[in-house]
Amino acid sequence: MKIIEIANFTSLNRAPLVIEGYLFEGSDPYAPSVAIVGAMEGKNILPLYSASKLVDFLKNKIHDKDKIRGNILVIPSINSYALNINERFWPLDKTNINTMFPGYELGETTQRIAKKVFDAIRGYTYGIILESREDLSNCIPYVKLFKSGFEDIEGAKTFGFRVVNHRELTPVDTVTLQYNWQLWETKAYSIVCPNKNQIDIDNSNEIFEGIIQFLSKNKLIDYRVLNGFESVIAAQEDIEIAKAPKSGIFITMKKEGTYISKGDVIGQIVHSLNGEIVHTFISTCNGMIVCCYKNGLILEGALAFRIIKSD
Amino acid sequence: MQVKEIFSSQLPVGETLSIKRSRFEPLQKSDNLKRISIVSGTHGDELEGQYAIYLLTSWLNENQDAISGIIDIYPAVNPLGIDTITRGFPLYEVDLNRVFPGGEDGFLPGQLVHALVQDIKGSDIAIDIHSSNIFLREIPQIRINKEFSNFTLPLAKELNCDFIWIHDAVTVLEATFSHTMNSLGTKTLVVEMGVGMRLTKEYGEQLLCGMLNLMKKEGIITTENSFEAREPFLSEIGEVFYLNSPSSGLFVPALDHCAIIKKNEKIGTIVEPLTGATLDTLYAPNSGILFTLREFPVVYEGSLLARIFGERDK
Numbered sequence: 001m002k003i004i005e006i007a008n009f010t011s012l013n014r015a016p017l018v019i020e021g022y023l024f025e026g027s028d029p030y031a032p033s034v035a036i037v038g039a040m041e042g043k044n045i046l047p048l049y050s051a052s053k054l055v056d057f058l059k060n061k062i063h064d065k066d067k068i069r070g071n072i073l074v075i076p077s078i079n080s081y082a083l084n085i086n087e088r089f090w091p092l093d094k095t096n097i098n099t100m101f102p103g104y105e106l107g108e109t110t111q112r113i114a115k116k117v118f119d120a121i122r123g124y125t126y127g128i129i130l131e132s133r134e135d136l137s138n139c140i141p142y143v144k145l146f147k148s149g150f151e152d153i154e155g156a157k158t159f160g161f162r163v164v165n166h167r168e169l170t171p172v173d174t175v176t177l178q179y180n181w182q183l184w185e186t187k188a189y190s191i192v193c194p195n196k197n198q199i200d201i202d203n204s205n206e207i208f209e210g211i212i213q214f215l216s217k218n219k220l221i222d223y224r225v226l227n228g229f230e231s232v233i234a235a236q237e238d239i240e241i242a243k244a245p246k247s248g249i250f251i252t253m254k255k256e257g258t259y260i261s262k263g264d265v266i267g268q269i270v271h272s273l274n275g276e277i278v279h280t281f282i283s284t285c286n287g288m289i290v291c292c293y294k295n296g297l298i299l300e301g302a303l304a305f306r307i308i309k310s311d
Numbered sequence: 312m313q314v315k316e317i318f319s320s321q322l323p324v325g326e327t328l329s330i331k332r333s334r335f336e337p338l339q340k341s342d343n344l345k346r347i348s349i350v351s352g353t354h355g356d357e358l359e360g361q362y363a364i365y366l367l368t369s370w371l372n373e374n375q376d377a378i379s380g381i382i383d384i385y386p387a388v389n390p391l392g393i394d395t396i397t398r399g400f401p402l403y404e405v406d407l408n409r410v411f412p413g414g415e416d417g418f419l420p421g422q423l424v425h426a427l428v429q430d431i432k433g434s435d436i437a438i439d440i441h442s443s444n445i446f447l448r449e450i451p452q453i454r455i456n457k458e459f460s461n462f463t464l465p466l467a468k469e470l471n472c473d474f475i476w477i478h479d480a481v482t483v484l485e486a487t488f489s490h491t492m493n494s495l496g497t498k499t500l501v502v503e504m505g506v507g508m509r510l511t512k513e514y515g516e517q518l519l520c521g522m523l524n525l526m527k528k529e530g531i532i533t534t535e536n537s538f539e540a541r542e543p544f545l546s547e548i549g550e551v552f553y554l555n556s557p558s559s560g561l562f563v564p565a566l567d568h569c570a571i572i573k574k575n576e577k578i579g580t581i582v583e584p585l586t587g588a589t590l591d592t593l594y595a596p597n598s599g600i601l602f603t604l605r606e607f608p609v610v611y612e613g614s615l616l617a618r619i620f621g622e623r624d625k
């Protein structure tokens with residue numbers, strides 16, 4: 001294993017921002033290669049942990065290094081400046097590094113960071129981006145693939161997550177890492193992690209096992225894994241949404257990952273001052289809750305639940 | 312003048328978020344009136360539009376007889392942001408000018424911009440007033456997407472701004488208010504002027520004059536008063552030169568204002584207070600009009616310091 005320096009930016013008063021990659025060189029020159037990108041945002045705790053756990057696994061748990069067949073590059077953190085102070089985006093100008101790709105070496109700071117990262121990860125066979133959900137919800141871990149025309153659905157299934165969300169490309173997606181990586185012929189996938197500020201052991205195991213299964217199924221490592229799920233490909237029309245008709249204190253009765261039946265009570269909104277129940281969420285379909293609004297206080301009109309319909 | 316709520320959402324504890332529009336129309340109503348919509352406050356840290364719009368609404372109040380079309384005013388698209396110095400939509404941390412056209416079934420910020428689009432749809436003209444951000448100061452200018460410039464450039468010239476920047480179509484900008492409205496047939500202009508978190512009174516007055524001039528030319532107001540629009544620089548006859556910081560430090564500008572400058576004129580220095588070192592001295596890469604200047608002094612490598620527009624020096 002080699003540690004490579006991908007970028008080094010100085011600051012007026014902070015220690016330099018150093019972006020490091022852990023490179024595991026494969027034993028088989030004909031094997032495919034993969035790069036894994038961890039925390040691009042400062043609230044990406046699970047992405048950070050999943051990537052660092054993978055470094056430990058490859059370095060310390062695989063004793064026969066010949067079992068690492070293809071080159072594996074892991075970049076656990078891109079945005080340590082934000083992680084260290086619990087900011088979400090680049091702390092000075094609040095720009096999102098994951099909207100700066102493919103980057104520009106003469107541009108703004110975050111465009112320069114994106115450029116350095118992109119130069120280091122271009123040309124890999126596969127690319128895995130560990131992200132968090134962008135809205136205010138928690139979800140079961142899933143793979144997000146844009147309908148870009150270059151996406152690889154079969155590869156996305158080899159993580160063995162329950163859901164592959166195959167969704168329309170929006171204008172903003174054209175400046176993300178996933179889209180640009182695909183444009184440069186890397187098979188790129190985003191793993192969307194729950195948006196939590198602590199380490200949820202169940203979630204983190206699921207994400208980690210998904211990555212190991214992917215590496216194994218795609219011949220990057222020789223390692224026997226138990227099969228995960230047979231992924232469901234979900235598009236917009238397969239997902240039922242429940243909006244909050246009133247604001248107040250939000251109580252979830254069923255968590256993400258739970259199967260529900262039509263008629264089940266799945267949540268409540270309580271008036272924030274008088275404590276009365278002002279709304280009860282009742283499922284309108286059979287299916288699985290994949291996302292729940294994550295805060296205890298909910299705004300009128302906010303999306304409270306997303307449910308993948310079973311029928 | 313009537314005030315209408317075009318979107319609302321109850322907040323969790325005893326408060327309602329409300330997006331308001333005020334409408335000014337002739338005392339005698341008639342069909343087929345031209346309609347202009349003036350929008351600001353999409354970015355909560357940009358306040359120049361608040362003042363420019365105040366000047367306009369107070370003019371309209373004093374000149375009710377001059378109104379011969381419909382003038383719709385939306386000063387605060389992001390009211391929570393404006394009242395909390397937050398650029399994006401608070402809580403969701405999302406830039407509202409990257410989620411257009413939105414939709415009824417999308418997340419809350421998407422529902423909000425969708426309601427705005429539905430209300431403005433059908434207007435002949437829209438003006439979206441921005442003030443750069445807290446980092447940069449801009450001279451009053453209009454930004455135009457080349458795709459729509461045939462329709463929007465003639466209007467832009469009436470707005471009394473100093474510079475018109477016609478840029479190429481970029482996919483990511485399809486998620487903006489102006490692209491959405493232009494696609495729906497409303498000729499939409501984006502004004503950038505001043506700096507975030509501040510009011511620049513002279514710029515507000517300059518834009519007021521431009522808005523009144525445009526509305527008079529379009530028959531939306533009818534008045535004996537005459538309004539002069541200055542001749543703007545056009546980005547097509549020249550190039551934009553960017554000056555980004557080569558190092559991280561404290562930027563100390565050598566100029567007070569955006570101004571006409573010569574190549575190699577000093578723009579500022581990057582210094583380090585701890586040691587007293589001058590890390591870099593910056594000079595103009597080309598002669599021209601310096602239309603953007605860094606206002607916020609802390610910079611990283613790459614931070615934009617200045618933009619100059621001019622013909623390339625020989």
Ligand SMILES: [Zn+2]
Nearest residue numbers: 354357441442
């Ligand atoms: Zn703005």
